[in-house]
Structure formats: C-alpha cells, structure tokens
Amino acid sequence: MKGNTPPPFPELLRKMTNELRIGHLSTFYHTAVLLMAEGGKTLAAELAGTKIEWKLFGTGPAIVKAFRENLIDMAYIGLPPAIIGIEQGAAIKCVAGGHMEGTVMSGSKSLKAYPEITGLHGALGQLKGKTIGVPGKGSIHDVILSDALERFGLRQSVSVVNYKWADEITEAMTKGLVQAAFGTPALAVSVQRYAGGKVLFPPHLIWPANPSYGIAADTGFMQAHPGIIEAFIKAHENAAAMLRESPSECAAKIAAFVGFVDKTFVLDVLQMSPKYCAQLSEDYIASTMRFVPVLKRLGYVKRALEEAEIFETAFIKRVHPEGEHYNI
Numbered sequence: 199m200k201g202n203t204p205p206p207f208p209e210l211l212r213k214m215t216n217e218l219r220i221g222h223l224s225t226f227y228h229t230a231v232l233l234m235a236e237g238g239k240t241l242a243a244e245l246a247g248t249k250i251e252w253k254l255f256g257t258g259p260a261i262v263k264a265f266r267e268n269l270i271d272m273a274y275i276g277l278p279p280a281i282i283g284i285e286q287g288a289a290i291k292c293v294a295g296g297h298m299e300g301t302v303m304s305g306s307k308s309l310k311a312y313p314e315i316t317g318l319h320g321a322l323g324q325l326k327g328k329t330i331g332v333p334g335k336g337s338i339h340d341v342i343l344s345d346a347l348e349r350f351g352l353r354q355s356v357s358v359v360n361y362k363w364a365d366e367i368t369e370a371m372t373k374g375l376v377q378a379a380f381g382t383p384a385l386a387v388s389v390q391r392y393a394g395g396k397v398l399f400p401p402h403l404i405w406p407a408n409p410s411y412g413i414a415a416d417t418g419f420m421q422a423h424p425g426i427i428e429a430f431i432k433a434h435e436n437a438a439a440m441l442r443e444s445p446s447e448c449a450a451k452i453a454a455f456v457g458f459v460d461k462t463f464v465l466d467v468l469q470m471s472p473k474y475c476a477q478l479s480e481d482y483i484a485s486t487m488r489f490v491p492v493l494k495r496l497g498y499v500k501r502a503l504e505e506a507e508i509f510e511t512a513f514i515k516r517v518h519p520e521g522e523h524y525n526i
Contacts, residue, residue: 217249218271219272220252220430221270221273221275222255222273223258223274224364225274226467226468227384227441227467228274229437232437232441234455235452236451244432253269253270256363258276258279259335261275262283262286262290265416266283266288271419272413272414272419274412275412275414276300276411277338277411277508278337280508281486282498282499285499285500285501291415291417292414292486293415293513294435294476294513296474296475296476297410297471298407299471300382300410301380301382301410302383302404302470302471303379303398303399304379304385305379305395306393307396312400318404322350326355330376330377330380331380332359332381333362333381333382338410338411340360341496342380345496348495364388367379367381372393378398383401383471386470387463401470407484407524413430413431415427431513435476441472448468449464450464475518476514476518479522481524487505
C-alpha cells in the first residue's frame with residue numbers, strides 16, 4: 199500500500215545516522231558564525247559524534263525553499279519568512295529564539311535621522327521620490343518595511359528594490375542607486391563605513407521585540423532526532439551567552455574567521471542591537487504573532503496561523519528553564 203511505502207534508501211540511511219545539516223545566513227550576530235569560528239569546539243561539547251554540515255543562503259525565503267526540498271534539517275531564519283513557509287506547506291517549526299530587533303534603517307548623511315526625526319513615519323516620509331534597498335521579498339526586513347509604507351500611505355511615493363544579498367545594497371548606495379537601506383545591523387554598519395552613510399532610525403523603535411531570527415527545524419527531523427535538536431539548542435545558547443558577555447572577544451574570533459572585516463566592524467555590529475538569547479520569551483512570541491495579521495493583510499499568506507503551528511517550545515523549556523536574557 200502507498201501509505202506503507204518506506205522512504206528512499208539514501209534518505210532512510212541519513213535519518214539513521216547522526217548528521218545535522220544547518221542552513222544559515224552570513225549575518226555576523228547569528229551564533230552560527232561564532233560556532234563556526236570556534237572551530238566546532240562549542241558544538242563538539244554538545245553534539246559529540248554528530249556530523250555537522252553548514253549551508254549558506256542569501257535570504258530567509260531561500261532557506262524555506264531548502265527545507266521544502268529536504269536539503270537542511272535546521273536553520274537560522276527570520277520568523278516572517280518561516281511563517282510564510284509554514285502557511286505554504288513547509289513542515290517546520292521554530293524551536294528556539296536567537297535575537298530580537300535586528301532591523302535598522304540607514305541612509306545617506308544628507309537625510310535626517312533620529313532623534314531629529316522622532317518617528318518612523320518621518321524617517322520614511324523624507325524618501326518620497328527616492329529609493330530604499332531591502333533584502334529579499336518575504337524577509338523580515340521586507341515585511342516590516344512594506345507594512346510601514348502601507349500604514350503611512352507611502353507605497354506609491356517611495357520606491358523599493360529587493361536585493362538577494364545585503365552586500366548588493368551597500369554597493370547600490372555607493373553608486374547612488376538607492377538613498378537608504380532597511381536591513382540588518384551588519385548592513386547599517388556597512389552603509390556607515392563603505393557608503394558614507396549613517397543610521398537613520400534605531401532598531402528598538404522600528405518594531406519592538408521583533409524576532410529577527412530564531413532556530414527552525416524540520417518537524418520530521420525533530421521527531422526522529424530530539425536529542426540532536428536539544429543538544430544544538432544548548433550549544434546555541436552557550437554561543438548567545440558569549441555574544442552577550444564577551445562581545446569584544448567574540449568580535450575578534452568572528453573577524454579572524456570571516457577574514458574580510460576587522461574586529462571593530464564586527465563589534466559595531468554586535469553592539470548595535472545586543473539582544474541575544476535562545477529563549478522563546480513572551481515578548482518574542484507575542485511580537486511574532488503580531489506579524490501574522492500583517493502578513494495576511496499584505497498578501498504574503500492566505501490565512502492567519504495559530505501560535506502552535508509556528509512554535510514548538512518543548513525543547514527550549516527543557517534546555518533553558520530560566521528567564522530570558524534578551525534585555526539584560
């Protein structure tokens with residue numbers, strides 16, 4: 199019978215072995231980069247005997263696509279693209295947090311900035327007739343920007359260009375193709391350093407407690423390998439603690455690993471929005487759920503998902519029973 203047909207042999211064999219394929223972005227403040235920079239030491243302590251394969255992607259939507267094509271088991275991803283993927287049939291859930299408030303607005307020095315401009319409406323309103331660059335369609339930055347432009351009645355007067363890679367936005371700034379950028383702290387620091395720009399509006403005021411990234415896992419992999427999921431979350435929280443407690447030391451390690459940026463650049467990124475933790479806090483979940491009606495209104499999803507469809511909290515409750523560390 200079709201329902202009893204076993205999975206293809208290579209996939210069955212993979213599920214029987216201790217292998218973990220992790221999708222990640224190039225973002226410096228994600229623990230993925232620190233874990234790789236550590237040379238596997240932090241992971242090795244928790245995941246002894248498990249083969250780790252890291253896979254780099256440009257955006258959250260690309261990671262969702264990889265989940266659907268069974269190319270990865272876990273991933274670092276912004277919650278809006280994860281919600282979009284779940285609504286469209288991706289068998290994934292968020293099992294841990296990671297960082298909050300990772301969207302920053304930056305732009306050319308000729309533009310007005312906070313606190314001269316006190317609201318996001320004013321910061322975006324000065325871009326009438328101008329262009330703003332943002333990461334891929336469906337990314338958390340794109341969703342926050344699209345929502346703001348619609349609420350403020352600016353969708354027709356501010357041009358938006360989505361880029362596959364954040365580095366392309368910095369380059370577009372230097373060429374005058376865009377006048378502002380909406381994205382990660384790393385993008386904001388790049389705009390400052392390489393495009394002669396500045397931060398126009400800070401991350402904590404754009405969308406308070408927004409879940410800039412969390413750890414998503416394939417639901418089948420969760421059921422087959424709960425021990426691996428739990429062990430990874432432990433390593434992830436250990437790395438998050440390092441980012442909170444020793445940012446200068448972490449910046450040096452990350453810079454040495456990446457090779458094309460210096461310690462000061464990385465430290466500026468880490469300190470722009472220093473809210474790191476693996477906990478799925480009340481604020482984290484509540485902020486995530488505020489995205490659901492926005493995603494539906496903007497046409498990214500057709501129905502409003504429930505909290506239980508997005509989150510699996512059993513692992514983090516066992517690994518991280520204490521309170522959250524985002525606001526320490």
